[in-house]
Amino acid sequence: MGEHLEDEEVGSTAAGDLKLTVLSQATGYALRRAQMWSFRDLKARFKPHDISPAQYAVLDVVAENPGLAQARVAEALSIERARLVLMLDRLEERQLLVRVRSTSDRRTHELHLTDKGRELLAQLYKLWEEHERKIEELIGRDGQAALLKLLAPMQ
Amino acid sequence: MGEHLEDEEVGSTAAGDLKLTVLSQATGYALRRAQMWSFRDLKARFKPHDISPAQYAVLDVVAENPGLAQARVAEALSIERARLVLMLDRLEERQLLVRVRSTSDRRTHELHLTDKGRELLAQLYKLWEEHERKIEELIGRDGQAALLKLLAPMQ
DNA sequence: TATTGTTATACTCTATAACTATA
DNA sequence: TATAGTTATAGAGTATAACAATA
Incomplete structure (x- = not known):
């Protein structure tokens, strides 16, 4: 694993062409988005029950x-x-x-x-x-x- | 990275001597707990503001x-x-x-x-x-x- | 005194729906 | 018609505090 992220497209995200330099590097924010994705997915699967x-x-x-x-x-x-x-x-x-x-x-x-x-x-x-x-x-x-x-x- | 987890102590957690076989292997649940930890930490740091x-x-x-x-x-x-x-x-x-x-x-x-x-x-x-x-x-x-x-x- | 389950309250967040003003 | 901002409401979830029964 590289120590730096220069090879990554950091500073812009999928959300339009917004600048999100700080948030896109925030581990906590990435955790939150991943967790929300996971729960939304699981919630949808459980919905019939x-x-x-x-x-x-x-x-x-x-x-x-x-x-x-x-x-x-x-x-x-x-x-x-x-x-x-x-x-x-x-x-x-x-x-x-x-x-x-x-x-x-x-x-x-x-x-x-x-x-x-x-x-x-x-x-x-x-x-x-x-x-x-x-x-x-x-x-x-x-x-x-x-x-x-x-x-x-x-x- | 190993394909299996036999080397891990799976099926019990720090929470007393409770069995948590399923949840301890759930990626979504681990994400949730990590995210909650992260936000609690950040919230505490931001609290003065x-x-x-x-x-x-x-x-x-x-x-x-x-x-x-x-x-x-x-x-x-x-x-x-x-x-x-x-x-x-x-x-x-x-x-x-x-x-x-x-x-x-x-x-x-x-x-x-x-x-x-x-x-x-x-x-x-x-x-x-x-x-x-x-x-x-x-x-x-x-x-x-x-x-x-x-x-x-x-x- | 301490713990368990309970009730209550305030606040945050998610998920919707509907309204108005503008486009 | 569609979009932007707003208001309103219902349901989760977080965070506390307090109370009765029991230990």
């Missing part, structure tokens, strides 16, 4: 860690626990998961997917794989692996 | 393209033009930029930074550079260049 990427993340964590308390889920996903309450209300209304009051610590709710939730998640998982394959098309399999490694220190 | 990363982007585009119409700015930054109106109200109130009705096309406003706006932007630019250097510390200069290249197809 009326599920957001954030809801998918919640369903997935609960599926992989049955009985988890709300505060743990919020922590793991960096969602405010106040926000998670509303998300879980939605998911519980749709009978995708249930809150079960814990007998060992009566402050907490153990979260479990319902059969319906597991069934939906299996379908969402396929769509997520399609999304990942789409990224692979764009930057290659090695690129995708490299990207995950590069992003790791920023998690 | 009460400027958000989004506002910084607007100031920067206008600075680099004086006289630009609102719709062009919205387009370039993928901000809804309805949203941009409110952002510009804020920035104009603070006398960081001005809207000037164009004489050639009286529908449009030409945007220009004020001296105060340019002065502030110069300070923000230094903070943005510190932010970029922070990323460089985390993933190295080559890593940063590689990251920008990897993200390019997703812009």
